[in-house]
Amino acid sequence: MEKNNLKFEQLETASKKKKIIYRWILFLILGIFALYYITPLYVMIVTSLKSMEEIRTGNLFYLPKSINFDSWLEAWRGQLVNTTSGLKVDAGNVYLKNYFWNSVKMVVPAVAISTILGALNGYALTKWRFKYDNIIFLLFLFGTFIPYQAILLPMARTLGVLGLSNSITGLVVVHVIYGLCFTTLFCRNYYVSISDEIVRAARIDGAGFFKIFFKIMLPISLPILVVTVIWQFTQIWNDFLFGATFSFGEAAPIQVALNNMVLTSTSVKRYNVDMAAAIIAGIPTLIVYVLAGKYFIRGLTAGSVKG
Amino acid sequence: MIWLKRNLPKIVISPSFALLVWFVYGFILWTLYISFTKSKILPNYKFWGIDQYFRLWSMDRWHVSVSNLFIYTSLFLILCILIGIVLAILLDQKIRAEGFLRTIYLYPMALSFIVTGTAWKWILNPTLGIEKFFIDIGFENFTFDWLITPGMSIYTIVIAGVWQSSGFIMAIFLAGLRSVDDEIIKAAKIDGAGVVSIYTKIILPMMRPVFMSAVVILVHLAIKSYDLVIALTSGGPGTSSDMPAVFMTQYAFHRSEIGLASSSAIMMFLTVTAIVIPYLYSELKREDGKK
Numbered sequence: 001m002e003k004n005n006l007k008f009e010q011l012e013t014a015s016k017k018k019k020i021i022y023r024w025i026l027f028l029i030l031g032i033f034a035l036y037y038i039t040p041l042y043v044m045i046v047t048s049l050k051s052m053e054e055i056r057t058g059n060l061f062y063l064p065k066s067i068n069f070d071s072w073l074e075a076w077r078g079q080l081v082n083t084t085s086g087l088k089v090d091a092g093n094v095y096l097k098n099y100f101w102n103s104v105k106m107v108v109p110a111v112a113i114s115t116i117l118g119a120l121n122g123y124a125l126t127k128w129r130f131k132y133d134n135i136i137f138l139l140f141l142f143g144t145f146i147p148y149q150a151i152l153l154p155m156a157r158t159l160g161v162l163g164l165s166n167s168i169t170g171l172v173v174v175h176v177i178y179g180l181c182f183t184t185l186f187c188r189n190y191y192v193s194i195s196d197e198i199v200r201a202a203r204i205d206g207a208g209f210f211k212i213f214f215k216i217m218l219p220i221s222l223p224i225l226v227v228t229v230i231w232q233f234t235q236i237w238n239d240f241l242f243g244a245t246f247s248f249g250e251a252a253p254i255q256v257a258l259n260n261m262v263l264t265s266t267s268v269k270r271y272n273v274d275m276a277a278a279i280i281a282g283i284p285t286l287i288v289y290v291l292a293g294k295y296f297i298r299g300l301t302a303g304s305v306k307g
Numbered sequence: 308m309i310w311l312k313r314n315l316p317k318i319v320i321s322p323s324f325a326l327l328v329w330f331v332y333g334f335i336l337w338t339l340y341i342s343f344t345k346s347k348i349l350p351n352y353k354f355w356g357i358d359q360y361f362r363l364w365s366m367d368r369w370h371v372s373v374s375n376l377f378i379y380t381s382l383f384l385i386l387c388i389l390i391g392i393v394l395a396i397l398l399d400q401k402i403r404a405e406g407f408l409r410t411i412y413l414y415p416m417a418l419s420f421i422v423t424g425t426a427w428k429w430i431l432n433p434t435l436g437i438e439k440f441f442i443d444i445g446f447e448n449f450t451f452d453w454l455i456t457p458g459m460s461i462y463t464i465v466i467a468g469v470w471q472s473s474g475f476i477m478a479i480f481l482a483g484l485r486s487v488d489d490e491i492i493k494a495a496k497i498d499g500a501g502v503v504s505i506y507t508k509i510i511l512p513m514m515r516p517v518f519m520s521a522v523v524i525l526v527h528l529a530i531k532s533y534d535l536v537i538a539l540t541s542g543g544p545g546t547s548s549d550m551p552a553v554f555m556t557q558y559a560f561h562r563s564e565i566g567l568a569s570s571s572a573i574m575m576f577l578t579v580t581a582i583v584i585p586y587l588y589s590e591l592k593r594e595d596g597k598k
Contacts, residue, residue, distance in 0.1 A: 026397055026400060027402075029393075029397060030394070030397055033394060034408055034411045034412070036470070037412055037415060038411055039430075040423075040427065040470065041414070041426075043429070043430055044426050044429075059439045060436060060437060060439070060440050121319070121323050124316040124319050124320045130316060130317055136320065136324060139324075139328075141587065145527055145583045146331060146335070146579065147530060147552070147572070149555040149572040149575050150335045150338050151330065151334040151338065152572070153337075153559055153565055153568065153569060154334040154338060157350075177327075177330045178331075180326060181327070184323065208315070209315040209316060209319070210315075234417060238418070238422075239419075240419065240420065240421050240534040240537070241534065244537075245556065255419050258421055258422070258425065262425050271429055271432075271435070274425060274429065275425075275426070275429060279422075281419065281422050282419065282422040285417045285418065286414065286417050288417070289413075289414055289416075290414075296417065297413065300478060
């Protein structure tokens with residue numbers, strides 16, 4: 001009897017040990033992947049804080065000897081050079097300040113307009129059913145998948161005809177048009193899950209299309225509006241294709257400017273400035289991600305499990 | 308007045324719908340028509356037939372683009388799904404610090420492909436990047452110069468692309484795993500099934516719809532890849548890491564061959580359509596089934 005008990009206890013501790021080992025292996029694998037994802041950000045940050053001398057003598061992973069934000073300043077407002085009229089930014093020098101504001105000026109109206117239109121479309125498509133509404137929805141849905149190469153050429157010509165090529169306004173127009181498919185899809189999928197009963201009751205009480213929208217739908221739409229705004233903000237801020245195709249020079253958005261900055265090989269490559277610039281271009285979307293990660297992920301999955 | 312009231316929903320949606328029809332579907336038709344013409348720098352509306360497509364498919368550069376797309380898509384797909392599933396399953400084991408780890412796995416998704424490409428271009432730098440690190444720690448003959456080696460640079464795009472997108476696949480699989488009914492797992496455990504067989508025999512087969520979504524999203528992302536190629540290799544060295552999207556913009560905006568560029572754009576469009584239409588069809592059928 002006693003012997004049996006002993007055996008049982010031994011078995012139990014053995015399985016506990018096994019469990020602990022499994023746990024450790026689990027954390028080890030998760031930790032290795034965490035390193036893989038975090039390393040590039042770490043490398044970007046430490047490189048941006050080093051001097052070029054330090055970069056050449058040390059290696060990627062060394063911490064900087066002293067923290068030095070010169071590269072950040074240089075990436076933001078250009079490299080100051082001594083000229084006869086004092087310190088000035090060299091004419092050929094690409095830096096981010098103006099382009100950052102270009103992107104802000106582009107993102108704010110484009111996100112606002114496309115989100116409002118998307119909410120109205122989603123509402124009309126789900127709560128006021130009409131003939132062919134499903135086909136209209138399908139056309140929007142398919143629009144989220146098309147490769148933009150198939151519309152670049154006519155869009156470039158159209159912007160030219162409208163006198164909007166190479167302007168921030170032109171980019172706002174483009175982002176609103178092609179963002180509409182996504183915003184309509186998000187809002188439609190949200191409104192479809194909301195009971196029709198509320199709308200029906202309000203209609204019997206005599207409320208009209210807009211009254212129901214503003215008084216009933218909008219107040220409960222906050223979660224999906226946050227998801228839509230975050231999605232559109234990330235997409236438009238990170239866009240390169242439209243920016244590079246439809247604008248150049250002064251009106252370019254930040255991603256285009258960053259790419260130009262890295263590609264210009266006028267003098268010696270300054271990797272620290274490149275990395276500082278990349279971080280500056282990435283910070284707005286990173287902040288949104290850290291602050292509203294939940295909504296960010298919801299947008300991604302809403303966009304993926306379509307229909 | 309009553310007419311207005313009754314048709315208000317249609318009136319509200321019509322501006323957006325008009326934009327969609329004109330700027331998406333109309334423009335695709337325009338591109339399709341131009342691909343049947345001799346257009347060079349300006350559109351020439353005289354019908355020429357399908358010669359541009361013959362020209363396209365006889366070009367070495369297009370063949371390089373297509374084979375690169377094939378390499379990139381298959382590796383990108385396999386690696387993202389593999390990493391995504393493994394991480395999702397491991398994170399699903401009631402882990403402490405799950406939220407923190409998830410944040411780390413997914414943050415690259417918030418960065419643009421240009422930022423991603425810029426960072427990896429520096430890490431993979433043949434003299435000062437990861438190569439120097441390995442030489443410094445004692446591997447004196449270590450070389451890692453894929454970025455500037457024709458035939459290898461396409462794999463650097465895979466490395467950066469997987470880094471950027473795999474966390475996203477983890478997120479959608481994790482969401483899928485969370486929606487599996489706990490009762491099923493409990494019942495299987497009572498029947499004596501081990502953890503591994505619970506996952507491989509019961510849970511993963513239930514993930515089929517998630518799997519389908521992941522494949523469609525990754526493949527259509529891969530076909531659209533443009534920014535990452537430009538930022539990381541600019542299609543180089545030479546044209547060895549070209550992809551169809553890069554080919555199209557090159558011929559459309561730098562070589563003034565808009566007829567040829569249109570035919571390459573239509574090839575991309577048809578490929579995406581061939582993948583997306585069956586997927587949307589099955590998704591919508593599934594949704595109808597739920598009602």
